[in-house]
Amino acid sequence: xxxxxxxxxxxxxxxxxxxxINNHHGHSEFITIADCLSAGMERIxxxxxxxxxxxxxxxxxxxxxFENVSLGNNKETNEFTYPLKSLSLKRDxxxxxKIPEQSLKEEYKGLCGDFVAEIKNIPTFSLHSYLNTLYxxxxxxxxxxxxxxxxxxxxxxxxxxxKTTAAIAGCLYHNKRSGNKAEKEFLLVAGDISGxxxxxxxxxxxxxxxxISKRLRGRSFYLLLLQEVIARYIxxxxxLFSTNILxxxxxxxxxxxxxxxxxxxxxxxxxxxxxxxxxxxYGSELGIVIExxxxxxxxxxxxxxxxxxxxxNLSTAKKRKFNTLFGESSFWHEKEETGIRICxxxxxxxxxxxxxxxxxxxxxxxxxxxxxxxxxxxxxxxDEKLGDSLFEIPFSQFGIVYxxxxxxxxxxxxxxxxxxxxxxxxxxxxxxxxxxxxxxxxKEPFSIDDDSEDEDKNVKKGNVLSFEIIAExxxxxxxxxxxxxxxxxxxxxxxxxxxxxxxxxxKSISRIAALSRSLDMFFAGYLNKICDDVFDEWKNDExxxxxxxxKLDQIFYIVYSGGDDLLIxxxxxxxxxxxxxxxxxxxxxxxxxxxxxxxxGIFLCKSKYPISLAAKAGGEQLEASKDNxxxxxxxxGDTVEWISSDYNLGMDKLLSFGEQLNSYISNKDLPRGxxxxxxxxxxxxxxxxxxxxxxxxxxxLVRNIKDDKLRxxxxxxxxxxxxxxxxxxxxxxxxxxxxxxxx
Numbered sequence: 001x002x003x004x005x006x007x008x009x010x011x012x013x014x015x016x017x018x019x020x021i022n023n024h025h026g027h028s029e030f031i032t033i034a035d036c037l038s039a040g041m042e043r044i045x046x047x048x049x050x051x052x053x054x055x056x057x058x059x060x061x062x063x064x065x066f067e068n069v070s071l072g073n074n075k076e077t078n079e080f081t082y083p084l085k086s087l088s089l090k091r092d093x094x095x096x097x098k099i100p101e102q103s104l105k106e107e108y109k110g111l112c113g114d115f116v117a118e119i120k121n122i123p124t125f126s127l128h129s130y131l132n133t134l135y136x137x138x139x140x141x142x143x144x145x146x147x148x149x150x151x152x153x154x155x156x157x158x159x160x161x162x163k164t165t166a167a168i169a170g171c172l173y174h175n176k177r178s179g180n181k182a183e184k185e186f187l188l189v190a191g192d193i194s195g196x197x198x199x200x201x202x203x204x205x206x207x208x209x210x211x212i213s214k215r216l217r218g219r220s221f222y223l224l225l226l227q228e229v230i231a232r233y234i235x236x237x238x239x240l241f242s243t244n245i246l247x248x249x250x251x252x253x254x255x256x257x258x259x260x261x262x263x264x265x266x267x268x269x270x271x272x273x274x275x276x277x278x279x280x281x282y283g284s285e286l287g288i289v290i291e292x293x294x295x296x297x298x299x300x301x302x303x304x305x306x307x308x309x310x311x312x313n314l315s316t317a318k319k320r321k322f323n324t325l326f327g328e329s330s331f332w333h334e335k336e337e338t339g340i341r342i343c344x345x346x347x348x349x350x351x352x353x354x355x356x357x358x359x360x361x362x363x364x365x366x367x368x369x370x371x372x373x374x375x376x377x378x379x380x381x382x383d384e385k386l387g388d389s390l391f392e393i394p395f396s397q398f399g400i401v402y403x404x405x406x407x408x409x410x411x412x413x414x415x416x417x418x419x420x421x422x423x424x425x426x427x428x429x430x431x432x433x434x435x436x437x438x439x440x441x442x443k444e445p446f447s448i449d450d451d452s453e454d455e456d457k458n459v460k461k462g463n464v465l466s467f468e469i470i471a472e473x474x475x476x477x478x479x480x481x482x483x484x485x486x487x488x489x490x491x492x493x494x495x496x497x498x499x500x501x502x503x504x505x506x507k508s509i510s511r512i513a514a515l516s517r518s519l520d521m522f523f524a525g526y527l528n529k530i531c532d533d534v535f536d537e538w539k540n541d542e543x544x545x546x547x548x549x550x551k552l553d554q555i556f557y558i559v560y561s562g563g564d565d566l567l568i569x570x571x572x573x574x575x576x577x578x579x580x581x582x583x584x585x586x587x588x589x590x591x592x593x594x595x596x597x598x599x600x601g602i603f604l605c606k607s608k609y610p611i612s613l614a615a616k617a618g619g620e621q622l623e624a625s626k627d628n629x630x631x632x633x634x635x636x637g638d639t640v641e642w643i644s645s646d647y648n649l650g651m652d653k654l655l656s657f658g659e660q661l662n663s664y665i666s667n668k669d670l671p672r673g674x675x676x677x678x679x680x681x682x683x684x685x686x687x688x689x690x691x692x693x694x695x696x697x698x699x700x701l702v703r704n705i706k707d708d709k710l711r712x713x714x715x716x717x718x719x720x721x722x723x724x725x726x727x728x729x730x731x732x733x734x735x736x737x738x739x740x741x742x743x
Contacts (some may be wrong), residue, residue: 147160160510235257237256292333438531654731
C-alpha cells in the first residue's frame with residue numbers, strides 16, 4: 001500500500017497515514033471520534049474502547065443486518081451469516097445462510113492474500129483515481145467481515161464502518177480547518193429529483209420515430225446518472241470524497257457534510273444553479289429540492305430519526321419547487337409565442353424540424369442502445385474533455401459522463417479519471433458499480449414482419465429488441481407485461497425497524513448504511529442474475545415454439561432498478577414467473593424476515609399501447625397490492641399474497657393451477673370454452689360470494705369434461721378446497737386462456 005502511495009504523496013504525508021493506520025484509536029481528534037460515532041457510540045470521553053469488543057474474531061462471522069429489522073413481528077435469531085468470500089453476484093457467496101461455527105483463520109488468510117495482490121496492482125496515475133480504486137477494492141474484500149466482534153450484534157460490515165468513519169472524519173477535519181465553532185458539526189443533506197415518472201414516460205411513438213424501448217431505458221439511465229453527477233458535484237465543491245455520499249438511488253441522494261458557512265453557501269448556490277439549468281433544458285418537467293439538517297455526534301447515533309426529519313423538510317420543499325427562480329424574468333412568459341415546433345417524441349423541447357427528434361431524445365435513444373454493451377463509466381468534470389470519439393453525456397457545468405464499451409482497452413489518460421467497471425469485479429484496476437442493465441439483445445438479425453423499413457419489427461445483430469418483438473416472444477397471446485415492484489414499509493424500516501430499548505444507538509449511521517447498501521446490491525446487481533435464470537426457463541419451455549428464440553440472449557428489459565424498486569418490461573407470459581422468482585429470492589436474501597416484504601403489480605397490454613399509460617397502469621396495480629395489506633401481487637385485476645396458507649390462496653398455487661389449466665387445454669382434455677365459462681360465472685356470482693356458483697360450476701364440469709378423474713380433480717379445486725380456487729379464478733383462468741391462445 002505504501003509503495004503505491006509513495007508515487008503520489010510526500011514522505012511526511014505517508015508517515016501521517018502510517019501512524020493513523022497503526023494507532024487509529026490514538027488519533028482522537030478525527031479518526032477515533034469518527035470511529036466511535038460511526039458505530040453509534042457517544043463521545044470518546046465516555047467510553048473505554050477496550051471494554052467494547054468481546055467476541056472471538058477467529059470464529060465470528062458477519063451477521064445479516066436484515067435479521068435485526070423488526071416492525072413488531074420478527075423474533076431475532078442471529079442465525080444467518082455471510083461466507084468470507086470476496087464480493088460477487090453468485091448466490092451462494094452473496095446470500096446469508098445458516099453456516100456452522102468454525103475457525104475462520106484459513107478463510108481470512110485466503111481473503112487477505114487476494115486483497116494484498118489486488119492492492120499492489122492499483123494504477124498510480126493520480127491520487128483521486130487511486131483512492132477511487134482502493135475504495136472499491138475495500139468494498140470487494142471487507143463487505144463480508146464484521147467491523148467488530150461484539151458479544152451481541154456483529155451485523156455491520158467492516159466496509160460500511162470504514163466508509164462512514166471516513167465520511168465523519170472528513171467532516172471533522174473540514175470543521176477544524178474552517179475554524180467552525182458550531183455545536184452541531186455535521187449537515188445531513190438530501191436531494192430529491194422531482195418529476196421523474198412523468199419525464200421517463202413522456203415519450204410517444206411518432207411516424208418515423210420508433211425505438212421507444214431504447215428511449216425509455218436511455219431516459220431512465222440518464223436520470224440515474226443525473227442524481228450521481230449532482231451528488232459528486234457538491235462533494236467535490238466541498239472538498240470531500242465519495243465516502244460522503246451515503247446513498248444515491250431512486251432519484252435521491254444523501255450526503256454527510258461539515259456544518260460550515262462555506263458548505264451552506266455551496267448548497268444554496270448548487271440548488272439555484274441546478275434548478276436553473278434543469279428549467280432551461282426541460283421547462284418544469286424536472287426539478288430538484290435540496291434540504292439539510294444540522295446534527296451532532298449523538299444525532300448520528302440515531303440516524304433513522306435524522307432521516308425522518310430530512311424527509312419532512314423535503315416534503316415541504318417540494319410544495320415550493322422553483323421558488324428560487326420566481327424573481328428571474330426569464331422564468332415568466334408575458335405572451336404566447338407563435339409558430340413553435342415541439343419534438344413529437346417528448347413534447348417538451350423546441351425543434352426546427354418537428355419530423356426529427358430533439359437532441360435530448362436522440363441522445364436518450366443512443367444511451368439505450370449502448371447500455372447493454374457498456375463496460376465502464378467515466379465521471380469527469382465539465383472541463384475534462386477526453387475526445388477519442390467517446391460517447392459523452394454532458395450535464396452542463398456539473399460534469400460529463402462517458403460510456404465505454406466492453407472489451408475496450410483503457411488508455412492511461414482515462415485511468416487518471418474516476419472510472420467505474422460495470423457488473424464485473426475481476427482484477428479491479430478501477431472502481432466498480434452494479435447496474436440493472438439487462439436488455440434483450442439479438443445474437444443475429446431477424447424480422448417479425450415483411451416491412452424491412454420498420455425498425456420496431458426488424459433487429460440487427462447486437463441491437464436491443466423493440467417492444468413489438470418482445471411481445472412476439474410471449475407464449476400464446478402476443479403482449480408485453482409491465483412489472484413494478486418495491487419494498488413494503490421501507491420508510492418505517494429505516495425509521496424504527498432497527499430500534500432497540502436495550503441499545504438506543506442501534507440506528508447508527510453505519511448500520512443504516514449497511515441496510516441501504518445491501519438492498520441496492522439486490523436490486524442493482526443480483527436482479528440481472530434472476531432475469532437470466534427466468535430467461536433460461538423460457539428458452540427451454542417445451543411450449544415455446546417461437547422460431548427466433550435461439551437468436552436472443554435475453555427477453556427482459558430492465559427500465560430501472562436500484563435502491564428498493566424496479567420496473568421491467570418483458571413478454572407477458574413470463575412476467576408472473578419473474579415476479580414470483582424475484583419475491584422468492586428477495587425473501588431468502590433478507591433471511592425470510594416477516595417484516596421485510598415486497599409488493600408487485602403487473603399490467604398487460606399490446607406492444608403499441610402508449611408506454612406512459614402502461615407504466616401508470618402498472619403503478620396502479622402495485623398500489624392495489626399496497627392497499628391490500630402489502631406483501632402481495634396484483635395481476636388480472638386480482639390481488640393475492642405471494643405464498644398460500646391454510647386459509648388463503650397465494651400466487652404460488654394460483655400460478656401453478658394456471659399452468660395446469662393451460663396443459664389441459666393444450667392436450668385437448670379441457671375446452672377453452674369451459675375456462676371462459678369460469679370467468680363468466682365468477683362475474684355472474686359476485687366473485688364467488690354468492691354460493692349459487694356451486695351448482696353452476698358442477699353443471700359446467702359434467703357438461704364439458706368426460707374424464708372422471710379430471711372432473712373430480714377440478715371439482716376438488718374449484719369447490720372442495722376450503723380456500724376456494726373459484727374466488728381467485730381470474731388469475732389462473734386468464735393466464736391459461738392467454739397462454740393457450742393461437743396465432
